[in-house]
Amino acid sequence: MISETLSMTQEGPVRCLVLNRPDRLNALDTGLRRRVADALNEASDDGDVRALVLTGAGERAFCAGQDLQESAEIDPAAGRHWMASWKAYFQALCACKKPIVVALNGVAAGAGLQTALLGDLRIGVAQARLIMAEVDVGLPAITGSFLLTQHLGASRAMELLLSGRAMPAEEARAVGLLSEIVAPDLMAGRARELAQELAAKPPCAMRLTLANLRRSIAEGMEEAEDAAVAYQSEAVATGEPQKVMAAFLARRRDRAAGSTR
Amino acid sequence: MYEFLKVDTKDAIGTITLDRPEAMNAWHSPMRQELARALNEMNQTESVRAVIMTGAGERAFSAGQDLNETKSFDPERAGTWVEEWRALYSAIRGMRKPLIAALNGVAAGSAFQVALQCDIRVGHAGSRMGQPEINAGIASTLGPWLMKEMLGLSRTVELVLTGRMMDGEECHRIGLIHYYVEAGAVMAKAREIAEDLAAKPPVAMRLNKARFEEVTRPGFEDALAAGSRTQKEAYESGEPQRMMEAFFAERAKRKSTA
Numbered sequence: 001m002i003s004e005t006l007s008m009t010q011e012g013p014v015r016c017l018v019l020n021r022p023d024r025l026n027a028l029d030t031g032l033r034r035r036v037a038d039a040l041n042e043a044s045d046d047g048d049v050r051a052l053v054l055t056g057a058g059e060r061a062f063c064a065g066q067d068l069q070e071s072a073e074i075d076p077a078a079g080r081h082w083m084a085s086w087k088a089y090f091q092a093l094c095a096c097k098k099p100i101v102v103a104l105n106g107v108a109a110g111a112g113l114q115t116a117l118l119g120d121l122r123i124g125v126a127q128a129r130l131i132m133a134e135v136d137v138g139l140p141a142i143t144g145s146f147l148l149t150q151h152l153g154a155s156r157a158m159e160l161l162l163s164g165r166a167m168p169a170e171e172a173r174a175v176g177l178l179s180e181i182v183a184p185d186l187m188a189g190r191a192r193e194l195a196q197e198l199a200a201k202p203p204c205a206m207r208l209t210l211a212n213l214r215r216s217i218a219e220g221m222e223e224a225e226d227a228a229v230a231y232q233s234e235a236v237a238t239g240e241p242q243k244v245m246a247a248f249l250a251r252r253r254d255r256a257a258g259s260t261r
Numbered sequence: 262m263y264e265f266l267k268v269d270t271k272d273a274i275g276t277i278t279l280d281r282p283e284a285m286n287a288w289h290s291p292m293r294q295e296l297a298r299a300l301n302e303m304n305q306t307e308s309v310r311a312v313i314m315t316g317a318g319e320r321a322f323s324a325g326q327d328l329n330e331t332k333s334f335d336p337e338r339a340g341t342w343v344e345e346w347r348a349l350y351s352a353i354r355g356m357r358k359p360l361i362a363a364l365n366g367v368a369a370g371s372a373f374q375v376a377l378q379c380d381i382r383v384g385h386a387g388s389r390m391g392q393p394e395i396n397a398g399i400a401s402t403l404g405p406w407l408m409k410e411m412l413g414l415s416r417t418v419e420l421v422l423t424g425r426m427m428d429g430e431e432c433h434r435i436g437l438i439h440y441y442v443e444a445g446a447v448m449a450k451a452r453e454i455a456e457d458l459a460a461k462p463p464v465a466m467r468l469n470k471a472r473f474e475e476v477t478r479p480g481f482e483d484a485l486a487a488g489s490r491t492q493k494e495a496y497e498s499g500e501p502q503r504m505m506e507a508f509f510a511e512r513a514k515r516k517s518t519a
Contacts, residue, residue, distance in 0.1 A: 099422055120418045150414040176416040176435065198422055201395050204500040206422070208400035208491045213418055215487070 006035040007057070013050035013199040014192055015043050022058030027067040028111055030085055036115075037092035044097040050199035050206075052096070053191045054119060055103035059184065062102075062128065065110025068137065072245040074236060083229045086111070090143065090225065093118040094218040097207060099198040103191035104128040104169070105184065110144070117147040118217070120210075121194055123180040124169050125187055130177060133164035137248065138241035142228035146220050151177060265292035267317065268299050273310040273459040274452065275303040282318030285367070287327040290345060297352040304356050310459035310466075312356070313451050314379060315363035319444075322362070322388070325370030328397060332505035339496035343488040346371070346403070353378045354474045354481065357467040359458040363451035364388035364438065369426065370404070377407045377437070380470075381458075383451045384429045384438040391426035398504030400491045406484035410477070411437065 007018045017039055019026035028036070043049045056062040074082055093100075093115065104124030108116045109131040116122055116130075132148060134141035141161055148157035152175060160167065172178040182190045198206070235241050262268075265288070267278040277299050279286040288296070303312045316322040334342065353360065353375065362368075364384035368376045373390045376382055384390075392408065394401040401421060408417040412435060420427070433441040442450045458466070495501055 117415075120422055122415065150409075152413055152415075176413060179415075179419045201422070201424070202398035202500050202504050204495055204498040205395050205398045205400045205504075208495055209395060209402075209405070209421060212400065212402045212487050212491060213405055213421065217414070 005032045006039060008039060010049070011192060012196065013048065014053060014195040015046075015049045015051075016053040016055070016188075016192065016195075018055055018057050019063050020057040022056075022060070024067065024069075025061035025064035025107065026056040026058070026112070027064045028089070028115075029067040029070045033085060033089040037089050040092040040096050044095065049098055050203065051195040052098050052100045053103060053188075053195050054100055054115070055188065055191060056105050059106060059127075061106040061112070062104045062108040062124075063112025063115060064107060065112040065114075068245050068249060071137075072242055072249055074242070083225070083232055087225045087229075090114070090118065090221055091218075094214055094221050096214075097210065099195070099206065099210060101191050101195045101198070103182075103187050104130075104178070105187060107131065107166075110134055110141075114144055114147055117151055117177075118221075120213075121198070122178050123182050123187065123190060123194070124172065124178045125184045126169050126181050127184075128169040128172070128178070129166040130169075130172050131164070131166045132160055133166075135162065136164045136244075138244035139235055140228075140231045142231050143221060143224040146224040147217075150217065150220065263295050263299065266295050266299055268302075270303075270306070270309055272456075273308060274455045275306070275309040275312040277303070277312065277314045278317050279315070279323050280317040282316075282320070284327060285321035285324035286316040286318070286372075287324040288371070289327040289330040292327075293345060293349045297349045300352040300356060300360075304352075304358065309358065310463060311359045311361065311455040313361045313363050313448075313455050314375075315448065315451070316365050319366060321366040321372075322364045322368040322376065323372035324367065325372040325374075326399075328505050328508060331399070332502060332509065334496055334502070336493045336496040339492040339501075340489050343485060343492050346488070347485055349375075350378065350403075350481070350485075354477075357470055358463075359455070359466065359470070361451050361455050361458075363447050364390070364429075365444075365447055367426070370394055370399075374404050374407055377411065381440070381454055382432075382438050383440040383442065383447050383454065384432060385442055385444040385447055386429045387444055388429035388432060388438060388447075389426045390429075390432050390437065391424070392421050393424040393426060395422065396424040396504075397508060398495070398501035400495045402488040402491055403481075403484045406480055410480070 005021045007020045009016045043052055100119040101121045102116045102119035107129045113130050113132055132141055132144045145161055169181055173181055265281055267280045269276050303309050360379045362376045362379035362382045367389045392404040405417055405421050432438040440450050
């Protein structure tokens, strides 16, 4: 089945989801978030699915995170509603009953990185970059902070969050965020192979082990999301993120216009 | 006095050797009880200021749970099994003196968890460690909790879902083995560390240990409670029993063709 921005294929017990907006670096707009959440919820309860692969289309990005075009246009009054739609998206990842292999075909930024961190096994190409740069677009990274701390401990998480710097794939492997670096043309195959391996594990032990691993993360994410509603609303109400994002988008338009001249 | 352990004390250092080498020092209920008793006795013996735990033979620190015991569990026994771990783990967590793991060989599953609950780990290239429970159809809760505290979420999930065993070099690189030495030097290094720690001021040592126990208690209790629920549900499904039968059948086949 193929929808416009999320493609889905099934090979044996493995379902493969591909974020498919390569012209927008596979950014998560409201529609794509809903499609990913629906697909995860469905796979969760589908007895024929024993493991998932999640990756992105194109060579540049796994997922650039939130769609800045969409975010820049949020009405301050709609901030809470916007956050609720993110909550449903992350909820679907946290509640998934099947193991998820994330294959980073390129950059994972912001919510794209959070998506990757909520997966179970991560592999990536050498060109992949991991970025949590909410601070650069004027937004506090509340759930991102929680997830990075769970994965890396407080010291590395704080440095990444406050600097917003891009972590290269090699460093991500050294600190344990990626378990393997794979050549671009081999990555899809390797991701399926790992998913097949997980799909072959005793299903009851897999389900219970996953449920236990997800439980503590789901609780922390829920708390972070509630906090995020308050923090993001405060940021959006000041108008700062919209201004910073509008300036960013204007610079990008100028560059695009300049490069065609 | 002990059937499955060798226990000895020299100067201020106590040594507990897991001693079922024919079974890779795997433990069953009576051996776990002995180990808890030995630790409690060392803890109460004032002249002992540091304790080393190691395994007999060259292959294994301990293979962890003796699957011959668990294969015949019913759901109710699986629930009480988790409570039995409380006794052993509480003995380790209650130690008021430093506990050093001399990893002479593989430490798998619950033996990996015991090693992680020791304070300092000495190992060599053959000190393979990991949490292979999933491959035997056993869900794990306590292992992932201990691992996440030490390794963070990413490595924990990868190791727990794949059941992959790490070699000693990887364990050292990611911080689980503090001292990485030649296989023949593991015991001597452990003894050197034990002597160093035994010479520290005992009150500060005891209070530091007590504080670590206190701050990790909520996580420990949560993981044990989750373990009781989870093991009961797993055994109700019949999956672990089937997986372990298959494991023994496979092993018998390998032996008969070898």
